[in-house]
Amino acid sequence: MAEDLQILQSADKAAQYQSLLPQIEALIQGETDLTANLANIAAALKEQFKWFWVGFYLVKNGELVLGPFQGPVACTRIGLGKGVCGAAWQQRKTLIVPDVEAFPGHIACSSLSQSEIVVPFFKGDEVVGVLDVDSELLDQFDETDALYLEELVKMIVF
Template sequence: MAEELKIIQDSKEKQYQSILAQIEALISGEEDLIANMANIAAALKQQFDWWWIGFYVVRHNELVLGPFQGPVACTRIAKGRGVCGAAWQQKTTLIVKDVEQFPGHIACSSASRSEIVVPVFDREGEVAAVLDADSEHLAHFDETDQLFLEKLCKLIRL
């Protein structure tokens, strides 16, 4: 696929259907995890223009910042700490409608108001990374985001 995306303005579901098909074509055949994560973050940023979108990768029992789009971010996150660490520990997607109400939220940016974190599982069913998206709007993420971002994370080969 050419490295040019077709960005559409439509319902959230149709936007996801369009961008996921393009991401799948973009990463198909590419074995480099960092390259794929970088292109996924860039494609999601282009389509949805979220405040921040990126990956944290499990390294030596902590999450370490991976490819992302947006302002500078926290570099390392402990298991169970903040939304990313909690999603890793619980092995489940977390949608936080107001980050100020999440116990132990890590404020990498005061502009972030809501967040979704989706685990990326390896072949053994362990969390190997998390996909983190932040919005400057309250209650921005919902079950539609969860459904499609979980589908996307299953495309990532670890």
């Protein structure tokens, strides 16, 4: 198991992901505890990119329930179709929101959050959770983030 991350600061975003994803895979490989893996994934992403908030919500009893995260305290439960997380869950696709204030029904867990990306992950055909990332900057996320974060969530095993 490798607990030390090699953080690239000067590389472009794609290179940072290309360096980080194999490290995350090595970190979670062989570990069967979902909570431990999600916690390490959130920590690795926060460490690499210095985003405001990185975490997971898991589908439980018909709602998204807060899971492991890095950042300030967060909303605990989110309904289907509610906010960016609930919308990504309902639509079964990654949502990139350049300005959260312009997103209809945005749930402001923190007024400091300015942009967001939410990536659903699946067990078979069923959405079982979402990776939620918030930034204090407007327009922080793009298709590069979507591509690599979608690859990352495929590593999550239930």
